[in-house]
Amino acid sequence: MRKKTHKILVGNIQIGGGNPVIIQSMTNTDTADINATAEQILELSEAGSEIVRITVDCPESATAVPKIIDIVRRKSSVPIVGDFHFNGHVLLEKFPEMAQVLDKYRINPGNVGRGKGRDENFERILTIAKKYSKPIRIGVNGGSLNQELLDLKMDENQKAGSLRSDGEIFEEVMVESVVSSANFAVKFGIQEDKIILSAKVSEPRSLIRIHQELSQKTEFPIHLGLTEAGGGIPGIVSSTAALSVLLHEGIGDTIRVSITPGISESRTKEVEVAREILQSLELRSFTPKITSCPGCGRTTGNDFQKFSETIASEIKLQMPFWKKKYSGAENLKIAVMGCIVNGPGEARNADIGIFFPGKGEGELATVFVDGKQAGVLSGKNLPERFLRMVEEYLMNNK
Protein backbone atom coordinates (compact mmCIF):
# COMPACT_ATOMS: atom_id res chain seq x y z
CA MET A 1 0.00 0.00 0.00
CA ARG A 2 1.50 3.35 -1.08
CA LYS A 3 1.83 5.98 1.65
CA LYS A 4 -0.59 8.87 1.19
CA THR A 5 1.12 12.00 -0.15
CA HIS A 6 0.04 15.30 -1.69
CA LYS A 7 -0.21 15.37 -5.46
CA ILE A 8 2.05 17.90 -7.13
CA LEU A 9 2.56 18.89 -10.72
CA VAL A 10 6.05 19.30 -12.19
CA GLY A 11 5.70 20.48 -15.77
CA ASN A 12 3.21 17.98 -17.17
CA ILE A 13 4.13 15.18 -14.75
CA GLN A 14 2.09 14.37 -11.66
CA ILE A 15 3.99 13.23 -8.60
CA GLY A 16 2.53 11.70 -5.43
CA GLY A 17 -1.14 11.35 -4.56
CA GLY A 18 -1.20 7.74 -5.75
CA ASN A 19 0.40 8.41 -9.14
CA PRO A 20 2.93 5.85 -10.43
CA VAL A 21 6.48 6.25 -9.13
CA ILE A 22 8.27 8.68 -11.46
CA ILE A 23 11.83 8.19 -12.74
CA GLN A 24 14.27 11.09 -12.62
CA SER A 25 17.86 11.54 -13.70
CA MET A 26 20.44 14.28 -13.88
CA THR A 27 22.76 15.43 -16.65
CA ASN A 28 26.54 15.40 -16.19
CA THR A 29 27.37 17.85 -18.97
CA ASP A 30 28.54 21.39 -18.31
CA THR A 31 25.24 23.28 -18.37
CA ALA A 32 26.99 26.22 -20.04
CA ASP A 33 27.50 23.87 -23.00
CA ILE A 34 24.03 24.38 -24.44
CA ASN A 35 24.05 21.76 -27.19
CA ALA A 36 25.67 19.00 -25.12
CA THR A 37 23.23 19.54 -22.27
CA ALA A 38 20.15 19.70 -24.53
CA GLU A 39 21.32 16.56 -26.27
CA GLN A 40 21.81 14.67 -23.02
CA ILE A 41 18.42 15.76 -21.66
CA LEU A 42 16.81 14.35 -24.80
CA GLU A 43 18.85 11.16 -24.53
CA LEU A 44 17.79 10.67 -20.90
CA SER A 45 14.18 11.45 -21.71
CA GLU A 46 14.23 9.03 -24.63
CA ALA A 47 15.63 6.35 -22.31
CA GLY A 48 12.69 6.83 -19.95
CA SER A 49 13.63 9.62 -17.57
CA GLU A 50 10.38 11.44 -16.86
CA ILE A 51 12.04 14.43 -15.20
CA VAL A 52 15.59 15.65 -15.86
CA ARG A 53 17.66 17.82 -13.52
CA ILE A 54 20.49 20.07 -14.60
CA THR A 55 23.19 21.81 -12.60
CA VAL A 56 22.81 25.58 -12.28
CA ASP A 57 25.92 26.75 -10.47
CA CYS A 58 27.17 29.94 -12.14
CA PRO A 59 26.04 32.85 -14.36
CA GLU A 60 27.13 30.99 -17.51
CA SER A 61 24.95 27.98 -16.74
CA ALA A 62 22.04 30.20 -15.66
CA THR A 63 22.24 32.09 -18.97
CA ALA A 64 22.31 28.81 -20.89
CA VAL A 65 19.14 27.39 -19.28
CA PRO A 66 16.49 29.18 -21.42
CA LYS A 67 18.40 28.30 -24.60
CA ILE A 68 18.69 24.64 -23.54
CA ILE A 69 15.00 24.45 -22.77
CA ASP A 70 14.18 26.08 -26.08
CA ILE A 71 16.07 23.32 -27.94
CA VAL A 72 14.60 20.52 -25.82
CA ARG A 73 11.02 21.76 -26.26
CA ARG A 74 11.24 21.26 -30.03
CA LYS A 75 11.27 17.52 -29.35
CA SER A 76 10.23 16.80 -25.78
CA SER A 77 8.05 18.11 -22.98
CA VAL A 78 10.16 16.43 -20.27
CA PRO A 79 10.15 18.67 -17.18
CA ILE A 80 13.53 20.27 -16.47
CA VAL A 81 14.63 20.99 -12.94
CA GLY A 82 17.39 23.37 -11.85
CA ASP A 83 19.79 22.02 -9.24
CA PHE A 84 20.95 24.82 -6.91
CA HIS A 85 23.53 24.82 -4.15
CA PHE A 86 25.28 27.66 -2.29
CA ASN A 87 24.28 30.48 -4.67
CA GLY A 88 20.77 29.49 -5.79
CA HIS A 89 19.25 32.59 -4.16
CA VAL A 90 21.61 34.86 -6.12
CA LEU A 91 21.21 33.10 -9.48
CA LEU A 92 17.42 32.83 -9.27
CA GLU A 93 17.17 36.57 -8.53
CA LYS A 94 19.70 37.67 -11.14
CA PHE A 95 18.43 35.49 -13.99
CA PRO A 96 14.63 35.78 -14.02
CA GLU A 97 14.34 34.25 -17.48
CA MET A 98 16.00 31.10 -16.15
CA ALA A 99 13.80 31.11 -13.03
CA GLN A 100 10.70 31.33 -15.21
CA VAL A 101 11.47 28.54 -17.66
CA LEU A 102 12.57 25.86 -15.19
CA ASP A 103 9.82 23.45 -14.12
CA LYS A 104 11.09 23.01 -10.56
CA TYR A 105 13.89 24.19 -8.29
CA ARG A 106 15.94 21.70 -6.31
CA ILE A 107 17.30 23.49 -3.26
CA ASN A 108 19.42 22.39 -0.36
CA PRO A 109 18.64 24.48 2.72
CA GLY A 110 21.78 23.08 4.37
CA ASN A 111 24.14 24.96 2.09
CA VAL A 112 22.53 28.30 1.25
CA GLY A 113 24.34 30.10 4.05
CA ARG A 114 25.15 29.98 7.75
CA GLY A 115 23.28 31.13 10.86
CA LYS A 116 20.68 33.85 10.19
CA GLY A 117 21.92 34.12 6.60
CA ARG A 118 20.69 30.59 5.91
CA ASP A 119 17.05 31.48 6.56
CA GLU A 120 17.34 34.75 4.69
CA ASN A 121 18.80 33.09 1.61
CA PHE A 122 16.29 30.27 1.82
CA GLU A 123 13.52 32.91 1.95
CA ARG A 124 14.96 34.60 -1.15
CA ILE A 125 14.62 31.32 -3.07
CA LEU A 126 11.12 30.76 -1.73
CA THR A 127 10.15 34.28 -2.81
CA ILE A 128 11.10 33.46 -6.42
CA ALA A 129 9.34 30.07 -6.27
CA LYS A 130 6.21 31.84 -5.03
CA LYS A 131 6.47 34.58 -7.64
CA TYR A 132 6.62 32.11 -10.54
CA SER A 133 4.46 29.48 -8.86
CA LYS A 134 7.16 26.81 -9.16
CA PRO A 135 7.33 23.58 -7.23
CA ILE A 136 10.45 23.05 -5.16
CA ARG A 137 12.32 20.02 -3.92
CA ILE A 138 13.77 20.58 -0.50
CA GLY A 139 16.67 18.20 -0.66
CA VAL A 140 18.84 17.57 2.35
CA ASN A 141 22.00 15.54 1.76
CA GLY A 142 24.07 13.74 4.38
CA GLY A 143 27.21 15.38 2.99
CA SER A 144 25.84 18.91 3.30
CA LEU A 145 23.65 18.65 6.36
CA ASN A 146 23.20 21.78 8.49
CA GLN A 147 26.35 21.38 10.59
CA GLU A 148 25.26 23.87 13.26
CA LEU A 149 22.08 21.89 13.94
CA LEU A 150 24.03 18.63 13.98
CA ASP A 151 26.61 20.03 16.47
CA LEU A 152 23.84 21.38 18.68
CA LYS A 153 22.06 18.03 18.79
CA MET A 154 25.32 16.16 19.48
CA ASP A 155 26.07 18.55 22.39
CA GLU A 156 22.57 18.20 23.81
CA ASN A 157 22.85 14.46 23.58
CA GLN A 158 26.18 14.44 25.37
CA LYS A 159 25.00 16.77 28.13
CA ALA A 160 21.92 14.65 28.70
CA GLY A 161 24.19 11.62 29.14
CA SER A 162 22.21 9.83 26.44
CA LEU A 163 23.50 6.56 25.06
CA ARG A 164 22.29 7.34 21.56
CA SER A 165 24.94 6.89 18.89
CA ASP A 166 26.21 9.66 16.60
CA GLY A 167 24.59 7.78 13.72
CA GLU A 168 21.18 7.92 15.37
CA ILE A 169 21.55 11.65 16.05
CA PHE A 170 22.65 12.21 12.46
CA GLU A 171 19.57 10.42 11.10
CA GLU A 172 17.31 12.35 13.46
CA VAL A 173 18.84 15.64 12.28
CA MET A 174 18.40 14.61 8.63
CA VAL A 175 14.67 14.09 9.21
CA GLU A 176 14.28 17.16 11.40
CA SER A 177 16.16 19.34 8.96
CA VAL A 178 14.03 18.40 5.96
CA VAL A 179 10.73 18.56 7.88
CA SER A 180 11.53 21.92 9.49
CA SER A 181 12.60 23.38 6.14
CA ALA A 182 9.32 22.22 4.58
CA ASN A 183 7.32 23.71 7.45
CA PHE A 184 9.30 26.93 7.10
CA ALA A 185 8.43 27.05 3.39
CA VAL A 186 4.72 26.46 4.07
CA LYS A 187 4.72 29.20 6.72
CA PHE A 188 6.39 31.47 4.21
CA GLY A 189 3.48 30.92 1.84
CA ILE A 190 4.53 28.07 -0.44
CA GLN A 191 1.52 25.88 -1.14
CA GLU A 192 1.72 22.35 0.25
CA ASP A 193 1.17 20.95 -3.23
CA LYS A 194 4.35 22.61 -4.44
CA ILE A 195 6.80 20.81 -2.16
CA ILE A 196 8.70 17.55 -2.57
CA LEU A 197 11.18 16.30 -0.02
CA SER A 198 14.36 14.30 -0.22
CA ALA A 199 16.88 13.20 2.41
CA LYS A 200 19.72 11.42 0.70
CA VAL A 201 22.59 9.56 2.29
CA SER A 202 25.05 7.07 0.85
CA GLU A 203 24.45 4.15 3.22
CA PRO A 204 21.47 1.92 2.35
CA ARG A 205 20.34 0.97 5.85
CA SER A 206 20.56 4.55 7.02
CA LEU A 207 18.55 5.70 3.99
CA ILE A 208 15.86 3.15 4.81
CA ARG A 209 15.61 4.24 8.46
CA ILE A 210 15.54 7.95 7.58
CA HIS A 211 12.72 7.52 5.08
CA GLN A 212 10.68 5.22 7.27
CA GLU A 213 10.76 8.00 9.85
CA LEU A 214 10.26 10.82 7.34
CA SER A 215 7.22 9.18 5.77
CA GLN A 216 5.59 8.97 9.22
CA LYS A 217 6.08 12.67 9.78
CA THR A 218 4.85 14.30 6.58
CA GLU A 219 2.54 13.89 3.63
CA PHE A 220 4.81 15.68 1.19
CA PRO A 221 5.81 13.48 -1.76
CA ILE A 222 9.25 11.95 -1.32
CA HIS A 223 12.00 11.73 -3.91
CA LEU A 224 14.12 8.65 -3.16
CA GLY A 225 17.73 8.13 -4.01
CA LEU A 226 20.81 6.63 -2.49
CA THR A 227 23.31 9.37 -3.11
CA GLU A 228 26.89 8.68 -4.15
CA ALA A 229 26.01 5.01 -4.59
CA GLY A 230 29.23 4.25 -6.47
CA GLY A 231 29.62 2.67 -9.88
CA GLY A 232 29.31 -0.69 -11.59
CA ILE A 233 27.66 -3.62 -9.88
CA PRO A 234 28.18 -2.32 -6.31
CA GLY A 235 26.46 0.97 -7.19
CA ILE A 236 23.54 -0.74 -8.85
CA VAL A 237 23.09 -3.28 -6.07
CA SER A 238 23.31 -0.71 -3.24
CA SER A 239 20.73 1.52 -4.90
CA THR A 240 18.46 -1.39 -5.69
CA ALA A 241 18.69 -2.79 -2.16
CA ALA A 242 17.90 0.54 -0.50
CA LEU A 243 15.18 1.72 -2.86
CA SER A 244 13.45 -1.65 -3.09
CA VAL A 245 12.85 -1.93 0.64
CA LEU A 246 11.30 1.53 0.76
CA LEU A 247 9.28 1.18 -2.43
CA HIS A 248 7.95 -2.16 -1.21
CA GLU A 249 6.77 -0.39 1.95
CA GLY A 250 4.93 2.15 -0.20
CA ILE A 251 7.46 4.92 0.44
CA GLY A 252 8.71 7.06 -2.43
CA ASP A 253 6.95 8.98 -5.20
CA THR A 254 9.93 9.54 -7.48
CA ILE A 255 13.31 7.84 -7.69
CA ARG A 256 16.76 8.44 -9.04
CA VAL A 257 19.56 5.90 -9.23
CA SER A 258 22.76 7.88 -8.65
CA ILE A 259 25.42 5.60 -10.05
CA THR A 260 28.83 6.79 -11.23
CA PRO A 261 28.96 5.93 -14.93
CA GLY A 262 32.06 4.28 -16.34
CA ILE A 263 34.06 6.47 -18.74
CA SER A 264 32.56 4.80 -21.80
CA GLU A 265 29.18 4.18 -20.21
CA SER A 266 26.08 6.15 -21.15
CA ARG A 267 24.41 8.36 -18.57
CA THR A 268 21.19 6.57 -19.47
CA LYS A 269 22.34 3.51 -17.50
CA GLU A 270 20.87 5.05 -14.33
CA VAL A 271 17.48 5.33 -16.04
CA GLU A 272 17.70 1.74 -17.20
CA VAL A 273 18.39 0.57 -13.64
CA ALA A 274 15.55 2.69 -12.23
CA ARG A 275 13.13 1.14 -14.72
CA GLU A 276 14.29 -2.36 -13.82
CA ILE A 277 13.77 -1.67 -10.12
CA LEU A 278 10.22 -0.45 -10.64
CA GLN A 279 9.40 -3.22 -13.08
CA SER A 280 10.78 -6.00 -10.89
CA LEU A 281 8.69 -4.73 -7.96
CA GLU A 282 5.68 -4.66 -10.31
CA LEU A 283 5.18 -0.95 -9.67
CA ARG A 284 5.52 -0.03 -13.35
CA SER A 285 5.67 -1.93 -16.62
CA PHE A 286 8.06 -0.77 -19.35
CA THR A 287 9.05 -3.84 -21.28
CA PRO A 288 8.04 -7.52 -21.52
CA LYS A 289 9.17 -9.56 -18.56
CA ILE A 290 11.50 -12.36 -19.60
CA THR A 291 11.69 -15.26 -17.19
CA SER A 292 14.95 -16.98 -18.01
CA CYS A 293 16.74 -19.64 -16.03
CA PRO A 294 20.47 -19.35 -15.22
CA GLY A 295 21.32 -22.65 -16.92
CA CYS A 296 23.25 -25.37 -15.11
CA GLY A 297 24.92 -28.72 -15.78
CA ARG A 298 21.96 -29.54 -17.99
CA THR A 299 22.80 -26.73 -20.44
CA THR A 300 26.32 -27.70 -21.31
CA GLY A 301 26.11 -26.45 -24.89
CA ASN A 302 25.79 -22.68 -25.29
CA ASP A 303 22.75 -22.65 -27.61
CA PHE A 304 20.38 -21.80 -24.77
CA GLN A 305 22.63 -19.01 -23.50
CA LYS A 306 23.04 -17.51 -26.98
CA PHE A 307 19.33 -17.84 -27.61
CA SER A 308 18.28 -16.07 -24.40
CA GLU A 309 20.82 -13.29 -24.95
CA THR A 310 19.54 -12.68 -28.49
CA ILE A 311 15.92 -12.68 -27.39
CA ALA A 312 16.58 -10.16 -24.59
CA SER A 313 18.53 -7.76 -26.82
CA GLU A 314 16.10 -8.06 -29.75
CA ILE A 315 13.12 -7.36 -27.53
CA LYS A 316 14.87 -4.29 -26.17
CA LEU A 317 15.45 -3.12 -29.75
CA GLN A 318 11.90 -3.85 -30.89
CA MET A 319 10.09 -2.37 -27.89
CA PRO A 320 9.97 1.27 -29.06
CA PHE A 321 8.15 0.05 -32.23
CA TRP A 322 6.05 -2.62 -30.56
CA LYS A 323 4.89 -0.14 -27.93
CA LYS A 324 3.44 2.06 -30.64
CA LYS A 325 1.95 -0.80 -32.63
CA TYR A 326 0.61 -3.12 -29.93
CA SER A 327 -1.08 -1.67 -26.88
CA GLY A 328 0.02 -3.36 -23.67
CA ALA A 329 3.17 -4.86 -25.27
CA GLU A 330 5.07 -3.95 -22.11
CA ASN A 331 2.90 -6.32 -20.07
CA LEU A 332 3.83 -9.40 -22.10
CA LYS A 333 5.32 -12.31 -20.12
CA ILE A 334 7.90 -14.45 -21.91
CA ALA A 335 9.77 -17.49 -20.62
CA VAL A 336 13.08 -18.72 -22.04
CA MET A 337 14.25 -21.88 -20.29
CA GLY A 338 17.15 -24.28 -20.58
CA CYS A 339 15.64 -27.72 -19.98
CA ILE A 340 12.68 -29.89 -19.16
CA VAL A 341 13.09 -29.64 -15.37
CA ASN A 342 11.46 -26.22 -14.96
CA GLY A 343 11.05 -25.36 -18.64
CA PRO A 344 7.53 -26.70 -19.30
CA GLY A 345 6.16 -25.17 -16.06
CA GLU A 346 7.55 -21.69 -16.68
CA ALA A 347 6.69 -21.78 -20.39
CA ARG A 348 3.12 -22.72 -19.48
CA ASN A 349 2.86 -19.84 -16.98
CA ALA A 350 4.08 -17.24 -19.47
CA ASP A 351 2.04 -15.69 -22.30
CA ILE A 352 4.55 -17.24 -24.62
CA GLY A 353 7.39 -19.47 -23.52
CA ILE A 354 10.08 -21.68 -24.97
CA PHE A 355 12.31 -24.36 -23.47
CA PHE A 356 15.26 -26.37 -24.69
CA PRO A 357 15.60 -30.10 -24.01
CA GLY A 358 18.78 -29.66 -21.90
CA LYS A 359 22.06 -31.66 -22.26
CA GLY A 360 23.81 -30.33 -25.32
CA GLU A 361 20.64 -28.36 -26.19
CA GLY A 362 20.99 -28.14 -29.99
CA GLU A 363 18.55 -26.55 -32.35
CA LEU A 364 15.34 -27.86 -30.90
CA ALA A 365 12.91 -26.14 -28.57
CA THR A 366 9.29 -26.45 -27.50
CA VAL A 367 6.99 -23.42 -27.52
CA PHE A 368 3.96 -22.82 -25.33
CA VAL A 369 1.38 -20.11 -26.02
CA ASP A 370 -1.17 -19.21 -23.36
CA GLY A 371 -0.39 -22.37 -21.43
CA LYS A 372 -0.75 -24.76 -24.35
CA GLN A 373 1.93 -26.41 -26.45
CA ALA A 374 2.04 -24.53 -29.74
CA GLY A 375 4.78 -26.41 -31.53
CA VAL A 376 8.39 -27.51 -31.60
CA LEU A 377 10.96 -25.33 -33.33
CA SER A 378 13.94 -27.09 -34.84
CA GLY A 379 16.77 -26.23 -37.18
CA LYS A 380 18.49 -22.89 -37.78
CA ASN A 381 17.33 -19.37 -36.87
CA LEU A 382 15.48 -20.29 -33.71
CA PRO A 383 15.66 -16.76 -32.26
CA GLU A 384 14.21 -15.14 -35.41
CA ARG A 385 11.41 -17.68 -35.57
CA PHE A 386 10.56 -17.37 -31.89
CA LEU A 387 10.56 -13.56 -32.17
CA ARG A 388 8.12 -13.83 -35.07
CA MET A 389 5.85 -15.91 -32.84
CA VAL A 390 6.16 -13.27 -30.09
CA GLU A 391 5.14 -10.53 -32.52
CA GLU A 392 2.26 -12.62 -33.83
CA TYR A 393 1.12 -13.06 -30.25
CA LEU A 394 1.18 -9.29 -29.73
CA MET A 395 -0.68 -8.77 -33.02
CA ASN A 396 -3.44 -11.18 -31.99
CA ASN A 397 -3.75 -9.82 -28.47
CA LYS A 398 -3.43 -6.06 -28.86
Ligand code: SF4
Ligand atom coordinates in the same frame (compact mmCIF):
# COMPACT_ATOMS: atom_id res chain seq x y z
S1 SF4 B 1 15.53 -25.10 -15.99
FE1 SF4 B 1 16.90 -26.79 -16.37
S2 SF4 B 1 18.67 -25.83 -17.30
FE2 SF4 B 1 17.55 -24.20 -16.36
S3 SF4 B 1 18.52 -24.02 -14.36
FE3 SF4 B 1 16.72 -25.32 -14.13
S4 SF4 B 1 17.51 -27.37 -14.31
FE4 SF4 B 1 19.09 -26.02 -15.14
